[in-house]
Amino acid sequence: MAPSTVAVELLSPKEKNRLRKPVVEKMRRDRINSSIEQLKLLLEQEFARHQPNSKLEKADILEMAVSYLKHSKAFVAAAGPKSLHQDYSEGYSWCLQEAVQFLTLHAASDTQMKLLYHFQRPRPAPAAPAKEPKTAAAAAARQPACGLWRPW
Numbered sequence: 001m002a003p004s005t006v007a008v009e010l011l012s013p014k015e016k017n018r019l020r021k022p023v024v025e026k027m028r029r030d031r032i033n034s035s036i037e038q039l040k041l042l043l044e045q046e047f048a049r050h051q052p053n054s055k056l057e058k059a060d061i062l063e064m065a066v067s068y069l070k071h072s073k074a075f076v077a078a079a080g081p082k083s084l085h086q087d088y089s090e091g092y093s094w095c096l097q098e099a100v101q102f103l104t105l106h107a108a109s110d111t112q113m114k115l116l117y118h119f120q121r122p123r124p125a126p127a128a129p130a131k132e133p134k135t136a137a138a139a140a141a142r143q144p145a146c147g148l149w150r151p152w
Contacts (some may be wrong), residue, residue, distance in 0.1 A: 033058075039065045 011019070040047065040061050047056060052063050056064075069127050096119055 036061050043068055 024134070036058050040056065043065055047061075047064060050064065050137055099142075100116065100119055105114065
């Protein structure tokens with residue numbers, strides 16, 4: 001039976017620590033077990049591929065998680081860095097999908113229809129970034145090729 005509140009107040013700090021230690025230790029073990037169970041659920045397909053029909057020990061789960069992370073890290077490194085054009089295209093596509101999804105959730109207005117129509121038109125590919133000129137004269141000499149209207 002647990003000591004009453006009055007009895008705990010009468011205990012010395014050393015005795016309080018002796019009573020508290022098993023509770024704290026159990027909470028720590030519960031956190032570890034919970035995290036290992038979450039890892040097991042996250043990597044369930046990986047476990048089924050390597051060790052089907054076997055009961056996994058905690059050490060097996062941790063080893064498999066480390067192996068999976070190393071493999072995925074190596075895979076990402078092997079894929080190489082994305083080009084700026086590819087990164088821009090992916091970001092634009094994601095933004096476009098989000099905007100279209102948002103616009104289709106609400107009642108159609110004239111403005112929404114114009115935006116949806118605009119989004120459906122093919123977009124030009126972004127130009128390759130030009131190197132900045134080193135001198136002011138070179139910057140002044142560089143003019144846009146098309147008749148781009150500017151308000152200034």
